[in-house]
Amino acid sequence: MLLTDPAFIRRLESLYLLARKVLGGTLRADRKSTRKGAGISFADYSEYSIGDDHRAIDWRVYARLDSLMIKLFELEEDIIMYFLLDSSKSMDSKFLYARQLVAALAYIALHSMDKVVIYGMAEELIVVTKPTLGRGKTLGVLQNLEVAKPFGVGTDFATAARQLCRWHKKKGMVIAVSDFFFPGGFEDGLKFLQWNNHDLFCIQVQDSEDRKCRLKGDVELQCIESGELRQLTITNSEARAYEQAVIDWNDRLSEFCATQGIGLVSTTTDVPFDRIIQSILRRGGLVS
Amino acid sequence: MIFLYPGYFLALLGLLPLIAVYLLKVRPGRKPVTAFFLWREVFDQKKNTALSNRLREILSLLLMILALVAVVLAMTTPEIASDQRKDLLLILDNSASMNARDNGRTRLAVARKTAFDIIRSLDANQQAAVATVSMDVQYQSHFTTSPKVLIDAVRGIEQSDCPFRSEALDTLAAGAISMDSCRIILISDGCSFNADANDYIELVKVGSDQENIGFLICDIRMLQSNPVKVGIYYKLASSFDKDIETDIIITYGPDNRIIKVIPVTVRPGINEPEVYTIDAGGPGQWKASLDIQDALANDNVAFLALQPKRPVKIRVESEHKFFLVNSILAFAQTSGELEYSQENADVVLSNGLIPQAERSIIFGIKESSGWCGQVAKEINNVIAKIKIEDHPVLSNCDIDSMPFIGARDINLPEDSLVIVETSEHVPLIYRVRQGQRVAIVINMDPFESEFYYSAWFPIVVYNCARYLMGRQDTIASACSIGDSISIPTTQYGNETTAVTIGHGNEPFQLSGSSYGPIRKAGFHTLENSSGKWLLGANLFASTETLLDNKDVIDTSKPLNRGRPLSATLAILALLLLVIECVLYHRCKFG
Known part of the structure; x- marks a missing residue:
């Protein structure tokens, strides 16, 4: 069977659909990055240190605790x-x-x-x-x-x-x-x-x-x-x-x-x- | 070695293509494998594979060459001995001495094996016959090319109790066997074989000199009936080279009750006869057994039949009985073989009268009767002439001294047998029969001739009485195998006798007055109208007992024996091919 054969590609498509259903569409379902960085999913707080992005400082926490804390997001790479x-x-x-x-x-x-x-x-x-x-x-x-x-x-x-x-x-x-x-x-x-x-x-x-x-x-x-x-x-x-x-x-x-x-x-x-x-x-x- | 068909050696040229094929080295199929490095582990476990493979190739070639050579040799039909492939007459000695054991096997078994070997070596065109010899030659098969018939014939040969008689082979020399085309092979231990007189016979010797003791003679006799005293006479022979001490066990009766154990010392060779007296037993079966384990068992037992006393009862019919009675009493008081009895008499002894008894001895015939036909005048100057020599009536008698005074000219009646007559053929002593009645007529007047005073008178009476009762020949207590005996009979040869050999065997019927030659050892019982008689038959042959074949020489000329060499070669070739097949199978299919 040729790898570019439509029938073969249809079988691959079926496998991809199964992957989406089972693993959410990615082969690395359990392999999300453990590194923190720019992303959209909140991950954790960390103390502010020099060089950190000011945009990441959570001012509500500063108002409550009087210390600079920055939000960490899961790094999407x-x-x-x-x-x-x-x-x-x-x-x-x-x-x-x-x-x-x-x-x-x-x-x-x-x-x-x-x-x-x-x-x-x-x-x-x-x-x-x-x-x-x-x-x-x-x-x-x-x-x-x-x-x-x-x-x-x-x-x-x-x-x-x-x-x-x-x-x-x-x-x-x-x-x-x-x-x-x-x-x-x-x-x-x-x-x-x-x-x-x-x-x-x-x-x-x-x-x-x-x-x-x-x-x-x-x-x-x-x-x-x-x-x-x-x-x-x-x-x-x-x-x-x-x-x-x-x-x-x-x-x-x-x-x-x-x-x-x-x-x-x-x-x-x-x-x-x-x-x-x-x-x-x-x-x-x-x-x- | 000779080759019957040497032309087949050309087939050895087949070796050339065979070797060529092997030299071309058909390589095994090449098989690509992915995990070759894993196969190396297997190679390491079989480091000698290459060498063994090479050796196996050489071995395979060698096996094929050997197989081809073996087949070619088989086709050429090689023979080691220069056998002329004549027809064979195989004579197996089955005499008693062939029952001797050599290294656990009887000589006859060895002879059979030798015969099998010879039969197996016969080629397809060679005829052979099988015969046995002991007292006479008996053919077991006709001349045939069929090995199966011959082997079956050899298998069917049974051990005989008879001694070997070299004279039996003389019949072959006078027979129809052509010595030019046939070889006569005697397979024997050679005991008593006369090689010089039978130089046309090739002797294949089996068996070696063995140690043995046996009876050469044994006899038993009643010495005294009351109290019983029995005398045993025996003579032993030994082939041991030293004195042997053993026992003779005397048993009596069918249940073999031990009567006596006689210790004996048997010297090498033929021993002096011995006599022993036993105060027990009686008439009937006796056995004397040597208590020894030796090469030949046949001669370790002597079968003895002690005959009972059977006196002939005689009545006297005469005006003057005194001398007649005394002639009877003479034998009644000594041997007890006659008995004077006025009642239940077996025989009537008469003088001058015509008795009506079944059996009669008649002296002094004076008038005509059925016993004598017409009686004429007295004859003088009688010269007696014996017509039947050795007749039992004349046994131990001197006829010339018998005075036939008072003899008369008699017309001989029918069914008469003249024993003594005058030169003018006037019967003097004759036997005459009338239906079931029989009489011996003695044509003389014993008173007038004073024959009563003669020593021959009681002997003539005794002879006539025994003859009329059919007991003229006493049966010995023991006879040798090969002997013939006269059967006691009152029917003068017209009687049938039932013969039983041993105990529990079916009797067979025998006609005539003679039994023999006897071929089986043991007790033989003869039964007919005159009574029942026991007979002991024994080997009693020194040549068989001594088993001496030290000086016997195997005179056989080259003779093929055993499986033909070509058959062996064919089997070898087959074996080699099987081995090669195994190797090939291993090569092809692991």
């Missing part, structure tokens, strides 16, 4: 959503599914007036969509996603994370969509992003072939990314060992995210993407 779309070769079979997920989340974000940036991620980051804001840019974003292709030999998540932080000083919501089969591990990259005050949400996309070994007998295994070859006779014990290794790897990701307060959704390509988005929305958005 637009959030940037950074999408890291794993575009390595290992995502070949899952790339469409991953792009559908990114498209859905980006659609909701754009309609919620959030800024969206989408990067393709392999050994480095490649821009898929530059920082974009507003509903009018939705079709362009979808077109960019539609033409995106896997690239690179391997995935270096830590390097990609550093690259993102170098390019974007402003903190935001980083959404990594990947199978998380990173030979160098995922911990360094995620920690680095957290250290740079980004909120993180991981969507792990795998297919059934990743989790279940259906190979038997003599095979020559080839790494889809590096092209490395290795001959092996796969019996039931080898198949079980591989499947256990995948389970252990996924458990490692789950435990890491849970301990670090990172949101995580794991899915396979068998599950329709909109069901995953609905699940995220019903859980309260992109939260841990």
